[in-house]
Amino acid sequence: MTASTPVPAGSQPFTTKDYRSNLKPIWCAGCGDFGVATALYRALAAVGRPPHEIALVSGIGCSSRIPGYTNCYGFNSIHGRALPIAQGIKLANPDLLVLVAGGDGDGFSIGGNHVAHAIRRNVDLTYICMDNQIYGLTKGQLSPTSPRGLKTVSSSYGSFEEPVNPLLYCLAYGAGFVAQGAPADMDGLTALIEAGIRYPGFAFINVQSPCVTYGEEKFQLKAQKLRLEKLEALGHDPADFMKATERARAYGEKLYTGIYYRCPSPAATFESMARERRQELQSRAASRSSILDLFQTA
């Protein structure tokens, strides 16, 4: 069974409780990451893979605590290094469903280079970026997605820098699945995570996950509810790459949620190409004993 194998409706063998650990989250009350965790439990229950067949890898940050709150295999790893670790896990055991999660700083600052290479390598991973436009764990410094002008402990004059646009970034590097969700729409967020898991290749989901302690007012849940516009309601066609890039440009101004782009003909994954190549070479491989004979007769 692969991540994209659908479980027939009504026959889900697991419930959300099966994916939730007994560890009580230490996120601040009201942190958007609670919503991401809940949406993740729901999406995993809908996909129906048992927890022991799932690995969730994160970097370092408030958001990166998420593996500990699930019953799946988890690795709260190194700041900015979740993607290479997750790729290694997936290539070592391609039958595992491998998810990656972390913050905007983790993914698009220190780990930004890994995103580009994970995308072009196209390992079948679902990468959830919990984007709160701030470094939460280290107490509120500028992150790569902080808006220009934001005043923080590290930018008393206000940020002079243009923010990174995670959606455009992933589209530009060729990700086959790019989406954005928000805890203000839990059903939508759950559906996006499920769709990302079922996409056969690298899938990127940016989640606007408010930081209630250091985040700006306009990013909080209440404001999100007012700003949110569903791409589906705009008649957006996820197969239309040009339209996806056009709408992704509005990151920071508009809060579009839904699937920006889903490649209609997904490319072969790295692991499927590796498997094929191995099989091809295996049929031509000399037997172990004949190799030993070569050395013994030399």
Ligand SMILES: Cc1ncc(C[n+]2csc(CCOP(=O)(O)OP(=O)(O)O)c2C)c(N)n1
């Ligand atoms: C190599 C390294 N550099 C810096 C840090 C300090 N550090 C820990 S988390 C973090 C940023 C967290 O921001 P983000 O990834 O956006 O996650 P959030 O806490 O906002 O969820 C930084 C700079 C670290 N742990 N390791």
Ligand code: SF4
């Ligand atoms: S500091 Fe911000 S991101 Fe971190 S747990 Fe608190 S609300 Fe969430």
Ligand SMILES: [Mg+2]
């Ligand atoms: Mg952050």
